[in-house]
Amino acid sequence: MIVFGYTWALMHHLCSGIRHFVWDLGYGFKANEREALTWGALIAGISLTVLVWIIAYAVGGGR
Amino acid sequence: MSGPSSMRTPLERVRGLGSAHTGTSDFWRQRLTAVAMTLLIVPVIVVVIMLIGRNHAGAAQILGSIPIAIILLLFIVASTWHMKIGMQVVIEDYIHNEKLKIASVMANNFFCVAVALASIYAILKLSSGV
Amino acid sequence: MVEFALPKNSKISGGKTWPKPAGATETREFRVYRWNPDDGKNPSVDTYYVDTHDCGPMVLDGLIWIKNHVDPTLTFRRSCREGVCGSCAMNIDGQNTLACTKSMHDVGAGGAVKVNPLPHQPVVKDLVPDLxxxxxxxxxxxxxxxxxxxxxxxxxxxxxxxxxxxxxxxxxxxxxxxxxxxxxxxxxxxxxxxxxxxxxxxxxxxxxxxxxxxxxxxxxxxxxxxxxxxxxxxxxxxxxxxxxxxxxxxxxxxxxxxxxx
Missing domain, CATH: 1.10.1060.10 (Alpha-helical ferredoxin)
Incomplete structure (x- = not known):
């Protein structure tokens, strides 16, 4: 459970970091784009976490 | 701030000790390590998944392989450096007592270097088969 | 360190509720931050009722109505009343905005319109911050x-x-x-x-x-x-x-x- 939370923290940080790259490069500053990027980072972070855990169970489950 | 006790002019208070003329290097390194980790995250996750359920010998065998060890070493360097800069920013944001702030930044540096060295040592030890 | 609480002399305590305007068919409640540098008391939040049929739609209109009809001591800055000068910048319902361009019908969901001075700056009096x-x-x-x-x-x-x-x-x-x-x-x-x-x-x-x-x-x-x-x-x-x-x-x-x- 704790490791799951940690994975999510990492993945959310990764996705938010990518969002900040977009801003650093000068894109995505309009109000709707900002909202979309932020929601996108949140959802992508959760999706990636779940994906990683599914793969981990699929691969590691056999051992 | 602008209490009657202060003899300094408002402009003097705003200018303070002047610009430090630094910050860009930390900003740049934070992005540099972030890009590095964005690229490295996939192989690192693959390695971690490969380790699931293995015993010590099996894990040591995987971590001992040269490409995997190098990927992990790169990730350790990037992540601890990123951590050091990121934590320093948090300290600068929230700790306003100058001496406490200096102590915290120093402790943060020690901690990050210690974590980095311990991790690097562990990987090297496994890959050199000692 | 970070300060999470207001200093003792900035804590809000009490406040006066002013009577509803006589003969008004529809009123809107305003809760306004008050602080007087001269009376030595802590800041308070006063409650006013604005006659919405006798008053323009913006929060600034409400404040001016209060000053004209209820409490002439209420102090705030305003000038252009059309979102150019920025004089009436204040915190309305938790958001820093301009009182002259914020409709009182868009805030507080029909409840009270909460008006505070801009945060994080010394207050000169009531809604006037030290700039x-x-x-x-x-x-x-x-x-x-x-x-x-x-x-x-x-x-x-x-x-x-x-x-x-x-x-x-x-x-x-x-x-x-x-x-x-x-x-x-x-x-x-x-x-x-x-x-x-x-x-x-x-x-x-x-x-x-x-x-x-x-x-x-x-x-x-x-x-x-x-x-x-x-x-x-x-x-x-x-x-x-x-x-x-x-x-x-x-x-x-x-x-x-x-x-x-």
């Missing part, structure tokens, strides 16, 4: 054209600007309220980077006529100036003029990298 530091910060970016080349009789022509740059170059006073949006930065009394100041700085850094670009960048390059902005975007969210200081700050950070890498 000394604000003007000092504005002065610190040296908001004037700096050139070494003597100006010819013809003057200096500026490069044509895109609409975004042109908007930024406007001298927009309401941005005054943006300076309150990074609260953790504003607790400490030192060099405070504020969105508005950095936005204005960008305006001069990007001016094609200005010859002090490097010097201006030098002055901003500091962990506690430019780099204290973490692109949270509260400033852009609150700006009643639709400006985006974060975008200007990103441009400044890019220029900093550009001249080093």
């Amino acid at each position: 000394t530091n604000f003007y000092a910060q504005y002065a610190s970016i040296e908001p004037w054209l700096k050139t070494t080349t003597p100006t010819t009789a013809k003057g200096m022509e500026a490069e044509p600007r895109g609409p975004r740059e042109a908007r930024r170059s406007l001298r927009v006073h309401p941005v005054r309220l943006l300076l309150d949006l990074v609260p953790e930065l504003l607790v400490e009394q030192r060099t405070l980077p504020r969105p508005r100041r950095l936005l204005q700085a960008t305006r001069w850094v990007t001016d094609s006529r200005d010859e002090a670009t490097g010097e201006r960048l030098d002055n901003l390059e500091d962990p506690f100036r430019l780099y204290r902005c973490h692109t949270i975007m509260n400033c852009a969210k609150a700006c009643p003029k639709g400006l985006n200081p974060s975008e200007a700050i990103a441009e400044l950070k890019f220029k900093m990298v550009e001249r080093q890498i």
Whole structure:
């Protein structure tokens, strides 16, 4: 459970970091784009976490 | 701030000790390590998944392989450096007592270097088969 | 350290409820921050009832109505009443905005309209904040054209600007309220980077006529100036003029990298 939370923290940080790259490069500053990027980072972070855990169970489950 | 006790002019208070003329290097390194980790995250996750359920010998065998060890070493360097800069920013944001702030930044540096060295040592030890 | 609580003498206590206007068929409740420097008491929140049939639609109209009809001691700044001057910047229902362009029907969901002074600045009286530091910060970016080349009789022509740059170059006073949006930065009394100041700085850094670009960048390059902005975007969210200081700050950070890498 704790490791799951940690994975999510990492993945959310990764996705938010990518969002900040977009801003650093000068894109995505309009109000709707900002909202979309932020929601996108949140959802992508959760999706990636779940994906990683599914793969981990699929691969590691056999051992 | 602008209490009657202060003899300094408002402009003097705003200018303070002047610009430090630094910050860009930390900003740049934070992005540099972030890009590095964005690229490295996939192989690192693959390695971690490969380790699931293995015993010590099996894990040591995987971590001992040269490409995997190098990927992990790169990730350790990037992540601890990123951590050091990121934590320093948090300290600068929230700790306003100058001496406490200096102590915290120093402790943060020690901690990050210690974590980095311990991790690097562990990987090297496994890959050199000692 | 971070201060989570107000100092003792700033804690809000009590407050007077003023009678409803006689003969009014429809009223709106206003809860307004009051503080008088002369009576030695803590700030309080007074409750007023505004006759909405006798009053314009904006929060500022309500405040003026209160001052005219209920309580002439209520103190606030206002001037243009059309969102240009920025005098009536205050915190309405938790959001820093302009009282003259905020409709009282858009806030508080029919309940009370809560009006407070801009946070993180010393209060002079009631809703009037002390802007000394604000003007000092504005002065610190040296908001004037700096050139070494003597100006010819013809003057200096500026490069044509895109609409975004042109908007930024406007001298927009309401941005005054943006300076309150990074609260953790504003607790400490030192060099405070504020969105508005950095936005204005960008305006001069990007001016094609200005010859002090490097010097201006030098002055901003500091962990506690430019780099204290973490692109949270509260400033852009609150700006009643639709400006985006974060975008200007990103441009400044890019220029900093550009001249080093």
